[in-house]
Amino acid sequence: MEHLISLVHAISLLVAITSALVLSGYLALNLRLPRMGLWPSASxxxxxxxxxxxxxxxxxxxxxxxxEVWMNGWGHWLRYVIGVPVMLLSFGITLWGYRFLGLDNTYCESDGLVTSGMYAYSRNPQYVTSVLATVGLGIASGSWVTLGLAATLFVIYFLFVLNEERWLLQGYGQAFRDYMQSTPRFVDERSLIRVRDAIFD
Incomplete structure (x- = not known):
């Protein structure tokens, strides 16, 4: 059993790194040659x-x-007290985002520019919370490598965003320019101020 888990451990890391490199190259190529239409693409x-x-x-x-947990043991309870709530809350917010964006827009359709709800705090809130969920997973598993993969996920999302912003500017023009001016790409002090105002107003 230990040999099997060790093999799964090694293969999963190799798959994660390889897929991240290929996807990053794919998205970077589209930034360089947008006429290829590699991303966004609805079908x-x-x-x-x-x-x-x-x-x-x-x-x-x-x-x-x-x-990692299987191979290295359960470790200290504190990492679960911190990591599991971060992971579950962040992933829950990611799923909740479908309510505002809609499945069609999530999968690259043009069903209208969404700027309300959680999209009033960040232009890419589901990307932010997905990275946080992976950070929570890294904390819970006690794995520095998983935290590194969370950082890799952020890089991937950043490449997604650069491609998507160009596409959204073409599709929504001034409306998206105004949204870019008023709302941060990920999170900044404006996000925190709006959260505070939503809670206390």
Whole structure:
């Protein structure tokens, strides 16, 4: 059993790193050559390539983190007290975001520019919370490598965002420019002020 877990541990890390590198190159290529239309793409091989690599990375990261716990032991209880709530709350907010953005917009359709709800605090709130969920996973698993994969996830999301912003500017023009001016790409002091105002007003 230990040999099998060790093999899963090594393969999952290799898959996570490889898929991250390929996906990052794919997104960087689209930044350089946007006419290729690699991302965003609502359907076809381009869509399945990007989402397939992304899901492969995320799945491999989870498997790696769980195998870290199996191989290294449960560790100190405090890491679960901190990591599990961060992971669950962040992932819950990520899922909640579908309510505002909608599944079609999430998967690269153009069903209207969403600027309300959680999108009033960040232009990419689900990306922020997905990274935080992975940080929580890294804390809970006691894995510095998983925390490194959380940082890798942020880089991937940043490449997604750069491609998506150009696409949104083409699709929504001035409305998206105004949104870019008023709302941070990820999170800044404006996000915190708006959260405070929403709680205390």
């Amino acid at each position: 076809g091989w381009r869509h399945h390539t990007a989402f397939g690599l992304f899901r492969l990375f995320c799945g491999a990261t989870v498997v790696f983190a769980l195998s």
